[in-house]
Amino acid sequence: MDSAVIVKDLTVKFNGKAVLNQLSLSLKAGEIVGLIGPSGAGKSTLINALLGMIKVNSGSVEVFGHEMPNREVMSQIGFMAQSDALFGELTGEQNLEFFGSLQGIPKKELVEKMGLAAKTVNLTEDLKKPASDYSGGMKRRLSLAIALQTDSPLILLDEPTVGIDPELRQEIWKELRLLAAAGKAILVTTHVMDEAERCDKVLMLREGHFVAQGTPQELKTQYDVETIEDAFIKAGHELQNGGGQA
Structure with a gap:
């Protein structure tokens, strides 16, 4: 599969503090990647960096072979923000x-x-x-x-199912699977751990670091647990105890 997104050693700082610290990732056509992490971990900042909406301090973000920001590439991205940007009068x-x-x-x-x-x-x-x-x-x-x-061949969804009932969430995930099968590259941020289980690959973000990344099964095997939620908690404990970045 071709890579739609390639991020190398990305660092973003706000007020001198690294919100994203030396992150690297790839997102390929036809796969759904889940980005999980607590509030304030940097998920939305990473999405904004992929869109070219914020200045990066070091590293690079490439989308379809072009370094971001790039206006032409923006037209190839379907984006849903964490905050709704709608026109209420319409x-x-x-x-x-x-x-x-x-x-x-x-x-x-x-x-x-x-x-x-x-x-x-x-x-x-x-x-x-x-x-x-x-x-x-x-x-x-x-x-x-x-x-x-x-x-668009790239779809970025920031907490898309917040406030949506479980039955509709099932339908939405069916649609995301169809889109991936059609060759779309999809990145989804979520707090819902069972949604992370549906992804082809999961990135665990804490304190601006990827503490772990891999398929759901790889992560559960790596941390010797039964669920992604338990893997996420265990990875967080290892970070706090000086385990470092994945």
């Missing part, structure tokens, strides 16, 4: 249309893609309502639909 449908045009989706394809994305997140019946009338969970679903409607 309906759900109008939000999808607006962002679809920004994503460069041809008009003749947009209606079909909007409909499929809305169905995936169970919003079809609510598309005519203003986004300001949506609940928090509905806004998350609309933001996810905006990211999913794009035909």
